Amino acid sequence: MIEPQIPKGFRDFLPQQMMLRRDIMRTMSAVFERYGFVPLDTPCLEYARTLEGKYGEEGDKLIYRFEDRGGRAVALRYDLTIPLARVAAMYQLPRPFKRYQIAPVWRADKPQKGRFREFYQCDIDIIGESSACADAELLCVAHAVLQALGFDNYLIRINNRKILNALAERLGIDTARIPGFLRALDKLDKTGPGAVLRDMQAQGLLTGDAERIVREHLLAGGDNFEAVAALVSGSETGAAGLAELDLIARVLSADGVDGSYYKRDISLARGLDYYTGPIFEVVVTEPRIGSILGGGRYDGLIGLFTKQSMPATGISFGLERLVTVMEELGMHAQTNSLTQVLVTQFSDGLLEDGVRLAARLRQSGFNTELYPAPDKLKKQLSYAAARGIPAVVVLGPDEARDERATLKNMLTGDQAVLEQQHLAEAIRTMLS
RNA sequence: GUGGGUGUAGCUCAGCCGGAUAGAGCGCCAGGUUGUGGCCCUGGAGGCCGAGGGUUCGAACCCCUUCACUCACCCCA
Structure with missing residues (x-):
């Protein structure tokens, strides 16, 4: 060594x-x-x-x-x-x-x-x-x-x-x-x-x-x-x-x-x-x-x-x-990440849905990460919190079934279930 | 180039005049909560005490050497 x-x-x-x-x-x-x-x-x-x-x-x-x-x-x-x-x-x-x-x-x-x-x-x-x-x-x-x-x-x-x-x-x-x-x-x-x-x-x-x-x-x-x-x-x-x-x-x-x-x-x-x-x-x-x-x-x-x-x-x-x-002088806020949105990965079966959703969010202009493994939600949220990622999209079986997703605001803790087609707009509002 | 200071867990450090299995806080991992972070509780992993040599019954601690880091001087951004 x-x-x-x-x-x-x-x-x-x-x-x-x-x-x-x-x-x-x-x-x-x-x-x-x-x-x-x-x-x-x-x-x-x-x-x-x-x-x-x-x-x-x-x-x-x-x-x-x-x-x-x-x-x-x-x-x-x-x-x-x-x-x-x-x-x-x-x-x-x-x-x-x-x-x-x-x-x-x-x-x-x-x-x-x-x-x-x-x-x-x-x-x-x-x-x-x-x-x-x-x-x-x-x-x-x-x-x-x-x-x-x-x-x-x-x-x-x-x-x-x-x-x-x-x-x-x-x-x-x-x-x-x-x-x-x-x-x-x-x-x-x-x-x-x-x-x-x-x-x-x-x-x-x-x-x-x-x-x-x-x-x-x-x-x-x-x-x-x-x-x-x-x-x-x-x-x-x-x-x-x-x-x-x-x-x-x-x-x-x-x-x-x-x-x-x-x-x-x-x-x-x-x-x-x-x-x-x-x-x-x-x-x-x-x-x-x-x-x-x-x-x-x-x-x-x-x-x-x-x-x-x-x-x-x-x-x-x-x-x-x-x-x-x-x-x-503490003149600059410290960040660990430039990611704006984290898409969680719920289970193997939802992998493709997650990838697709993340891709759509990137097309909408957001710096987007897909969490790289189907770990426990707790761990995925901690990952976002530790890096200061402001928005998390939870895509579980319930949401995926009817083309929805849960959008969580990591600063306030608020969350809501939305149609996937309305996600980008909601994220834009949240980040502004 | 000259002169100080400091090296102990991932980080910040404690460890009194040498004495038994080397500690704390933070962080990390796991669990409490089988779809929810921060707060709280419980548990866990993680150290050739910078390296080499010496003194001693015994060294993280004392001595020598060496390396690394750091601060100041000179000079500079």
């Missing part, structure tokens, strides 16, 4: 969980399509060189990489963005190109709460449009998806790499050290200003008057976004970044997104190296699970795969995290 096991960080999705996941994916797809996004899929396997060097030092270590039988270096996709960039470079797509993709990605990470080695991302991206209007639309979609799923307790954090770069420049931090600067800054709401300052000092980032500026503008408390904005508005990059965020706010507001759902946040940095403009993250307050969505503009990325450079922006929902939050 082989001990049944699955690799660490990988999971089976049993029906109960699969139904929740499927519902979330359907809701998302519907919203995506309502905003004009079209579906796309790419292989799970890419050549390693396609993925490597795109995610920063930490990211590269988490790529599942191996050699195929022909000795080629291949890798499981780490996200959906790089494969999209590859696609955008390989095909002549109409632009702006708006696609969505819901698919698993793999990271050789150590699993923990809400974090797995195989997990699903749900991405929307807009390629070929440099206006921040495109970024804003992504956030409108994000908001619409979360609303459609029943979320209310979340915050869309918005920042801009241009502003951060202008800030770094103002502080005299050279380009090579910006990632470390951002990493330190990103921890502001987690570890507090003191720790951030110490981190920056330890990295030797703060020379000249930089430390004073950081203390007074970034870590002083109050509206540090405004303070930094004032600091960088003189620089061309900084001003451009600020203008983009203004445009985004205008679009969100006009789309009817309440101001309480989003916030400009100077400490949002995002880990990936490839972001160049507006960046986003959505956090939920209740289960502390990190972000449920992340993304931003990556204008330079597609240029890595083709001479023709192309602006692009995108966001990614973490399906697992949405599921975790929805489960912990």
Whole structure:
């Protein structure tokens, strides 16, 4: 006997969980399509060189990489963005190109709460449009998806790499050290200003008057976004970044997104190296699970795969995290079955009658099961009750003799004997 | 990659300083009700106490090793 096991960080999705996941994916797809996004899929396997060097030092270590039988270096996709960039470079797509993709990605990470080695991302991206209007639309979609799923307790954090770069420049931090600067800054709401300052000092980032500026503008408390904005508005990059965020706010507001759902946040940095403009993250307050969505503009990325450079922006929902939050908050009714009607089987002699009746009910549009054996009625009713099947049709010798059947409502316990030809109508009424 | 925690029935767990046939609740199966679920009552099945080694008269309990799971850090969805 082989001990049944699955690799660490990988999971089976049993029906109960699969139904929740499927519902979330359907809701998302519907919203995506309502905003004009079209579906796309790419292989799970890419050549390693396609993925490597795109995610920063930490990211590269988490790529599942191996050699195929022909000795080629291949890798499981780490996200959906790089494969999209590859696609955008390989095909002549109409632009702006708006696609969505819901698919698993793999990271050789150590699993923990809400974090797995195989997990699903749900991405929307807009390629070929440099206006921040495109970024804003992504956030409108994000908001619409979360609303459609029943979320209310979340915050869309918005920042801009241009502003951060202008800030770094103002502080005299050279380009090579910006990632470390951002990493330190990103921890502001987690570890507090003191720790951030110490981190920056330890990295030797703060020379000249930089430390004073950081203390007074970034870590002083109050509206540090405004303070930094004032600091960088003189620089061309900084001003451009600020203008983009203004445009985004205008679009969100006009789309009817309440101001309480989003916030400009100077400490949002995002880990990936490839972001160049507006960046986003959505956090939920209740289960502390990190972000449920992340993304931003990556204008330079597609240029890595083709001479023709192309602006692009995108966001990614973490399906697992949405599921975790929805489960912990009891936001979704759990079901064990999608069956609407169970036809009981009374005895061998009534087998064909049962099959025929079930077939007719299916033709009428009901998800219908015929109980698979002539067990005791008690057992058949328990089967329906345990799965939450709302309607049971009992077809015994008495009923069969004169083309009738007993319809039982499992929620109320009510039942009635009906002509078989009136069953469908009665079930429809019962289920509505 | 670093550091904690936990492994006992299908599930959630109890089992005090080592002591006899290892327990509970839930679930499952059967019966009470030979054509009726949920509630109630009765009974039943189901455990190499994660694995290996050691200490001991005696180990689920103590020690070592190992594996698995889990949480946190780093980073991220």
